[in-house]
Amino acid sequence: MNIIKRDNNIFILETENTHYVIGIDKTGYNHHIHWGKKCNPDDYYINTVGDENSNNTMLDEYKQEITPYGQTMYRDCDIKAEFEDKCREINLKYIGSSSTDDTLSITFSDKYYSLEITLHYQIFDGLDIIKRYTTLRNTGTGRIDFEKISSAQFSLPSVKPYTFRNTNGAWGGEFIETNTVLDGGYAVFETRKGASNHNNSPYFIAYHNADENSGDVYFASLAYSGNFKVSCSRDLYGISRVILGMNDFDFSHTLNGGESFDTPPVYCGHTQGFGDMTRQMNRFCVQHLLPKQFNQETLPVLYNSWEATGFAVNAKQQIELAKLAAKMGVELFVMDDGWFGQRRDDHAGLGDWYVNEEKFPNGLDELINAVNELGMDFGIWVEPEMVNADSDLFRKHPEWSYHYPHREACELRNQLVLNMTREDVQDYIFKTLDELLSNHNIKYIKWDMNRPFSETGAENLQNPKMYSYLHTMAVYNIVDRLKEKHPDVAIESCASGGGRCDLGALSHYDQAWTSDNTDGIDRMTIQKGYSLLRPAKTMRAWVTDIEGINKPCSLDFRFAVSMQGSLGIGGDLTKYSDEDLEICRKNIAFYKTFRDIVQFGDLYRILDIEKDEVLLNQYVTADKSKSVAFLLANGTRFYKKRMPVRFDGLDNCRNYRLTIDGKTYEKSGAYLMNCGIILQIRGVDYNRVIIIEEIE
Numbered sequence: 253m254n255i256i257k258r259d260n261n262i263f264i265l266e267t268e269n270t271h272y273v274i275g276i277d278k279t280g281y282n283h284h285i286h287w288g289k290k291c292n293p294d295d296y297y298i299n300t301v302g303d304e305n306s307n308n309t310m311l312d313e314y315k316q317e318i319t320p321y322g323q324t325m326y327r328d329c330d331i332k333a334e335f336e337d338k339c340r341e342i343n344l345k346y347i348g349s350s351s352t353d354d355t356l357s358i359t360f361s362d363k364y365y366s367l368e369i370t371l372h373y374q375i376f377d378g379l380d381i382i383k384r385y386t387t388l389r390n391t392g393t394g395r396i397d398f399e400k401i402s403s404a405q406f407s408l409p410s411v412k413p414y415t416f417r418n419t420n421g422a423w424g425g426e427f428i429e430t431n432t433v434l435d436g437g438y439a440v441f442e443t444r445k446g447a448s449n450h451n452n453s454p455y456f457i458a459y460h461n462a463d464e465n466s467g468d469v470y471f472a473s474l475a476y477s478g479n480f481k482v483s484c485s486r487d488l489y490g491i492s493r494v495i496l497g498m499n500d501f502d503f504s505h506t507l508n509g510g511e512s513f514d515t516p517p518v519y520c521g522h523t524q525g526f527g528d529m530t531r532q533m534n535r536f537c538v539q540h541l542l543p544k545q546f547n548q549e550t551l552p553v554l555y556n557s558w559e560a561t562g563f564a565v566n567a568k569q570q571i572e573l574a575k576l577a578a579k580m581g582v583e584l585f586v587m588d589d590g591w592f593g594q595r596r597d598d599h600a601g602l603g604d605w606y607v608n609e610e611k612f613p614n615g616l617d618e619l620i621n622a623v624n625e626l627g628m629d630f631g632i633w634v635e636p637e638m639v640n641a642d643s644d645l646f647r648k649h650p651e652w653s654y655h656y657p658h659r660e661a662c663e664l665r666n667q668l669v670l671n672m673t674r675e676d677v678q679d680y681i682f683k684t685l686d687e688l689l690s691n692h693n694i695k696y697i698k699w700d701m702n703r704p705f706s707e708t709g710a711e712n713l714q715n716p717k718m719y720s721y722l723h724t725m726a727v728y729n730i731v732d733r734l735k736e737k738h739p740d741v742a743i744e745s746c747a748s749g750g751g752r753c754d755l756g757a758l759s760h761y762d763q764a765w766t767s768d769n770t771d772g773i774d775r776m777t778i779q780k781g782y783s784l785l786r787p788a789k790t791m792r793a794w795v796t797d798i799e800g801i802n803k804p805c806s807l808d809f810r811f812a813v814s815m816q817g818s819l820g821i822g823g824d825l826t827k828y829s830d831e832d833l834e835i836c837r838k839n840i841a842f843y844k845t846f847r848d849i850v851q852f853g854d855l856y857r858i859l860d861i862e863k864d865e866v867l868l869n870q871y872v873t874a875d876k877s878k879s880v881a882f883l884l885a886n887g888t889r890f891y892k893k894r895m896p897v898r899f900d901g902l903d904n905c906r907n908y909r910l911t912i913d914g915k916t917y918e919k920s921g922a923y924l925m926n927c928g929i930i931l932q933i934r935g936v937d938y939n940r941v942i943i944i945e946e947i948e
């Protein structure tokens with residue numbers, strides 16, 4: 253890891269296996285020179301071109317790190333602004349740089365106006381991940397109005413069209429992969445819903461002929477939970493570019509004299525294959541991105557009451573569930589929606605975060621104490637950013653939800669979004685949650701958010717078009733403050749399932765609820781999408797009573813799916829037979845023996861349920877001494893499959909032991925990875941969890 257500055261105009265970010273190279277030419281323009289495998293640092297040079305003809309300008313052809321709108325540049329820009337005299341273009345010139353062992357900052361200023369822009373880069377020991385963000389500074393006195401502020405621009409090296417992987421999901425179908433070959437023009441992945449949604453993801457993954465183990469893969473993930481835009485393009489000359497950042501849709505931001513703005517960061521990397529991309533990002537997130545309290549902690553097995561009891565929670569029935577959960581080995585009992593205000597269903601109660609006395613006549617502590625006495629921690633559900641019109645809070649403060657004075661506010665799930673850009677709203681939410689945590693022994697909060705924004709009038713703001721950013725920052729800030737004051741409380745991000753689990757959310761929340769779809773079959777696909785660029789330990793996965801909507805899947809099968817993240821239980825345990833309870837107990841005990849490998853290990857996706865009819869995912873410890881593999885199939889066709897199951901991620905030269913279907917094998921890593929174990933994988937509901945351990 254190193255930052256090399258050559259002649260003060262070529263900057264080389266040297267990561268574990270890659271070079272990212274930036275150059276500044278004599279006129280002060282910035283150039284992107286290289287991103288990929290390492291070359292001799294002395295070989296890098298800046299290739300300036302002149303305008304080819306009056307319709308093909310040099311600026312349009314330059315690969316750059318930042319491209320403001322202006323001059324003869326006509327493609328998508330990073331930054332667009334208007335100065336006080338109505339001039340609407342920026343003309344940047346390099347003014348200097350500074351660096352440390354792991355950071356580099358390159359600063360430009362407008363040739364005439366008082367605007368400075370700094371590009372920031374950071375590299376990390378042992379990894380190929382680079383952090384990037386941009387600072388805008390108004391160094392004068394007049395205002396500057398920005399219409400677009402992106403975090404980073406990337407130029408990709410090959411002239412061949414890249415395929416861009418993103419997600420095309422929905423509620424109940426999050427993280428469903430979409431692969432778009434971009435031959436020309438633009439492909440945009442974005443959200444306008446106010447928060448990073450279930451549909452597209454705030455990242456790009458660009459590749460050529462890549463699979464899990466090989467092929468050039470470039471990726472960058474924006475750490476931001478508000479409206480985002482990922483704009484990918486390819487021109488006639490074969491230059492593929494991507495710009496990521498806050499969406500310029502319904503956006504503007506003003507910097508007055510002396511003010512500055514830091515964009516949300518982007519984490520990018522180049523790897524060979526998707527597997528290494530996931531492993532790099534997983535390690536990076538655990539080591540550097542996740543909040544510090546729990547990043548190195550093994551997450552507990554939790555029980556969540558939602559699918560069992562819905563809104564109809566009460567002390568007696570929750571205690572009954574808790575007793576059964578404790579017997580199974582659950583470590584954290586979470587009561588979901590329904591415990592507060594007049595919350596009988598989704599029509600009322602949001603905003604009134606006091607306990608419902610009909611349901612809990614002796615207060616929350618009766619339940620919490622019972623849970624604690626059973627040896628479990630207690631967690632609770634809240635949806636702080638929302639309000640029902642039928643609530644004391646709304647009756648008292650109708651002005652607290654986003655609205656326009658002469659428009660009706662649209663309700664979704666019978667609720668409205670609180671205007672978290674208001675300080676009084678922030679104070680109310682912090683105070684309420686702080687009191688809840690201070691007055692009760694709560695160790696976990698599931699912070700939900702169940703609708704996108706609408707009627708985002710925020711008359712309290714000078715510029716309501718910043719609402720998405722300010723709302724997002726207010727949420728992050730409250731989560732951070734709660735964590736600071738209650739460092740032993742873990743906080744989960746939930747948004748109708750996986751509607752807000754971008755890397756921005758995961759920089760503040762400890763984990764995320766992946767999807768309300770807990771069908772074991774669908775989950776295999778959803779979980780693959782989740783874990784592409786997010787750490788496995790943050791992926792909450794419950795075993796529920798959904799026995800397979802389209803194909804049957806047993807409790808064991810559902811466990812084998814959910815044990816690939818942070819395990820949870822979500823069924824109505826009161827309806828379980830003794831035999832079912834025993835299956836749960838055994839699986840939970842088994843999970844505890846290897847969960848560290850899943851939560852902190854390297855993931856190898858070997859067989860893909862969509863493409864291969866069989867799923868084989870293997871998690872391996874960093875020292876390659878232990879591993880757990882999940883082998884699942886549900887509905888193989890044509891009498892398939894007697895097949896060699898080949899593992900991955902092991903050490904060729906070491907010997908390992910594994911037992912499957914009652915037979916123990918002792919083989920070298922080379923054998924297990926190249927030759928494999930022949931297994932008969934046939935029919936529905938096939939599930940095996942295989943421990944592979946080094947033989948001393």
Ligand code: DGJ
Pocket residue numbers: 558588589633700702746747748749765767768
């Ligand atoms: C949506 C979440 O995704 C569910 O898990 C549950 O918490 C409900 N909200 C409660 O209203």
